[in-house]
Amino acid sequence: MIESKIENRIFDEYKEKFPVSKQNHEKLIKYIPGGATRSLSYFKPFPIHIEYGEGAYVFTPDGEKLLDVTNAYGALVLGHGDKDVSDAVCSGIKKGSQYSTPTMGQYKLAKLLCERVPGFDRIRFVNSGTEATLFALRTARAFTGKDKIIKMSGGFHGTHDCVAASTKKNVITAGIPKGMTEDMIEVKFNDCDGLEKAVRENAETLAAVIMEPFLGAGGIILPEEGYLKFAREITEKYNVLLIFDEIFSFRVHEGGCQALYGVIPDITTVGKVVGGGLPIGVFGGKEEIMNIFCHEKTEKPLYHSGTFNGYETVMQAGYAAMKKYDAAAIKKINELGGYFQAGLLKTFKDNALNIHSNQIGSLLNMHFVNKEVTTPEIVMESEEKLHELMHVYLLNKGIFTIPRGLFVLSCVIKKDEIDNLLDKIDGCLKELLPLIKEKYKHLLE
16 A cells, blocks of 8 residues: 555654664653653654754754754744853853842843733733643633633643643543533634624623634634734623733734734733743733732732742843844744745645645644635644654654644744755655545645
8 A cells, every 4th residue: 555655664764764762762751651741742653852953953862963943833933052042041040040039030021021012011920831821811810700711712722721622633631620611612713703602692701712813733724804803892892801822923023913913902921932942931911900910009919929930041031032033033034934835835836736834924834635724623634644744754854843734933044944945845745646646636736
């Protein structure tokens, strides 16, 4: 069978190319279930191991150099080992990494973010995107005195219980008590009528609508024209808070998607690129909402603590990264994203394939489907086997990608490296073409 022949050829080359990664994997599984401590890091036949990164590349213990278009799932917007970030961390950590007190490092980063993000009057620091959305929801519930939350099907807001349960592909909800999701309501993204109905019918008990301005993990599904403004109008009409989760989307504009689309939410979460490669989460919003945490203005402020909140080394890294990731840097990286997208679409056409790629700024997601990808339900139709084979094929050819077809660019990637990436993708599609002709004929023009 063609599929098994192609798979064996690709997997055998991978095993031959990365023997030390296999040895390291076998060591890890003795102590870490699955050999990877985050679910997304595992893939068959065994996960790749990275020894270090430099600029646009990562290096494996097998001696292989790979062009990195994962960039830590969006966190490393300046690439690996950026000098300004590294210098800030190294000089700061010598003085001590954490003091359990307020610091001027927190002030500098908070001020920068509040000046850049329209929806930030006041912010609080946490250590991950999951924590940021957790506290965004808690803030909304505490401020409104209501419990229900609306989220979008296919929207990803971290792994705390009430948001982890979703119709999104590959999300596992085992271990989440039913009670944790009873106050969660799902509606379809880009469905104005469905959103209006859910908000109207639940307004008396509805604290907030939480949404990504575009679905990130859901496949880079962009908002239809007027959709985000409608979400803002309908939540204001029924006195419901609007939360934008910009942890993934923040990189596309200096002020995030809310600045790009001109729609300002009540509460915002950011993270990833804000930490300069170190762990961070941020939630914040309008002053009157965030004052619920303020000792000077609230008799019993909402409790929010954490040993590493506002970790001083992260503040230094984040400030250095955000100063460098300015409007000019964003314009440049977004243009490279457009260049890559144009090349991808040409490659699909040259190979007579009716497949698609969604793109915004420096983020792109390939989909092995034969229709425009406008909903997460269509994303679920993308042929997983082809994604799996492409991922391993590209690793064999020196390209470190995300298995689901997501490409995340960094500021240090160059046009000739994107050309090389496009060449390798073209080679992969030609390798897969006999299989597509046999089993996936619907993907042919």
